Amino acid sequence: MAARASSIGPTIGTEVYSDLITGTPERIVAFDGAQAISAREFLQQVHGVASLLGSAGHLLNLCEGRYRFLVTWCAGLVCGIPTLLPPSRAPAVIVEMLERYPDALPIGDDLFDDGIQLERTPPGYTALPNPLPRLAGEVPRLPASLLAAIGFTSGSSGPPKPQRKHWGSFCGSTVCNAEVLFAHAGAGCHLLATVPSQHMYGMETSVLLPLLGGATIHTARPFFPADIAAALADLPEPRVLVTTPVHLRALVESGLSVPNIAVILCATAPLSKASAQAAEAATGAHVVEFFGSTETCIIGHRRTALEDAWTPYADVVLEPQPGGTLVSAPWLAAPVLLHDLIEALPDKGFRLAGRASDHLEIAGKRAALGELTRRLLAIEGVNDGVVFQLDSNGPVQRIAALAVAPNRSEAELLMLLRESVDPVFLPRPLRIVEKLPRSETGKLPRSALIHALRQTGGEDK
Secondary structure, eight states: OOSSOOOOOOEETTEEEEESSOSOTTSEEEEOSSOEEEHHHHHHHHHHHHTTOTTOSEEEEOOOSHHHHHHHHHHHHHHTOOEEEOSOOOHHHHHHHHHHOTTEEEEEOSEETTTEEOSSOOTTOEEOOSSOOOOOOOOOEEETTOEEEEEEOOSTTSSOOEEEEEHHHHHHHHHHHHHHHHHHHOSSOEEEEOSOTTSHHHIIIIIHHHHHSOOEEESOOOOSHHHHHHHHHHSOSSEEEEEOHHHHHHHHHHTOOOOOOSEEEEOSSOOOHHHHHHHHHHHOOEEEEEEEETTTEEEEEEETTTOSSBEEOTTOEEEEETTEEEEEOTTOSSOEEESEEEEEOTTSOEEEEEEGGGEEEETTEEEEHHHHHHHHHTSTTOOEEEEEEEOOSSSSOEEEEEEEOTTOOHHHHHHHHTTTSOGGGSOSSEEEOSSOOOOTTSOOOHHHHHHHHHHTTOOOO
C-alpha cells in the first residue's frame, strides 16, 4: 500500500502521466459496512461503467451513493469526460447545469438527496445498473493535462462560478493533503465522511485520498450523530472522520460514545477553538482544520485546539492584496485571487482577517461580519446564528441577522448584543428562526439567507 500520494509519473513527449489509483490490486479502496472492495474489483467496475458513457461531452454525476459516485467519476476520467460538480443537486440547479452544458450526460443511482426517489429525471438521464457492470482492464494512466472536473463556487459571496480542475492539479494538491493526514493518523487510515463527494472538500478527501493516498473510504454518508458513531464502529483503526463544524458540534453535543478516532478533518466554515477543544476532549482525536477554496483546493491547515495561526503548504505563496490574497501553488496553472484577507506572520504562517466583502464601514466606524457573528454566537442560548449584509442601493451598508435561540426573544438578543457591539452595527432586522438555511456542507449562501429573512417577515430593502 502506498504511504503517500504521488504526482510523479512517466513522461511521454512533453506530457506527464500518472496512475488513476495507487497501490496493489489487493488494496482495499472502499468498505460498505459489510464488504471490503479491492482495487481490482473497483477497476473492473470503472471499466464497466465507462462502457456506458458513450460520447458525452460532460458528466453530470448525480449519484447519491458515495462509492457509485467514485466509480462513475473515474469512468469519466477513463473516457476523457470531465464531471460537473454543481453547488447543489436541487432540481432547479440540475436544469441550469444542463442548459449551460447541453452535451452533459446526467447519470445517477436513482436516489436524490436523502434517499428520496427521483420524482422526475432530467432529459437523457442514465440510471446505473445494479450491480455495476464489470470489465477487465489495466490501471488507467492519465495525462496531467486531462480536464477532470468542473467545480462551482458555493454562492456564499455571489453567483456560483465554474472552476476547471485538471488531473495533474488534483494529484499535486493530494500529495500535500495526504502528508498532513498521515502525520496525524499514519498511512493506511480508514475514512468516514459526512460531506458530499460533489463538494470540492469532499472530492479532495473522500475521493482523491482513497485513490491516490492509500486510504480506505466508508461508502456511507451519515448525517445524524448516532449514524456517524455506528459507521465509525464499522471501520478498523486508525479511523479518520471527515466532517464540518455543524456536524462535529452535533456529534459532540449528543454525548454519544464513539470508537477511537485518530484524526477529525474539518472544513467549509470557521471552527472555533472552543469547539475544537471540546471535540478533542470528547473523542481523543486530533482536530485538523483545512483552509482552502473551490478555486485553489486546500492550501493550509492548523490544529485548531492548539493553534490560532494557519500553516500553508510548502511552496504555497500568499501575497496580500487590497481586495484579498493572491495564491500561487505548484498545482495551480496561474495565481488565484481569493477574497479572504490574511495577516502574514514571521514564521510564514498566517491568520485570517475575514473577507474583503465582510468588512463594514458605517458612520466612519469599522467592523467585520465575522466578528459580529462571533459576538452573536457568544450569547448564552444562541445555538446557531449569522450576521450578514443586505443589498443597499445607497451609500449606507445595512446588516441583518438570523439566530437559532428558542428560549430568547429578538429584543433580548439585541439588548445583549448592545453590550459588546457598537449601536451602528446592531443588525436590523434580527430574526429568530428554527434553523439556518445551511447547505449540505454547512455553508450559508447569501441568497438562502435573504429568502429565510423574507420568510420571517424581515425586509431586505
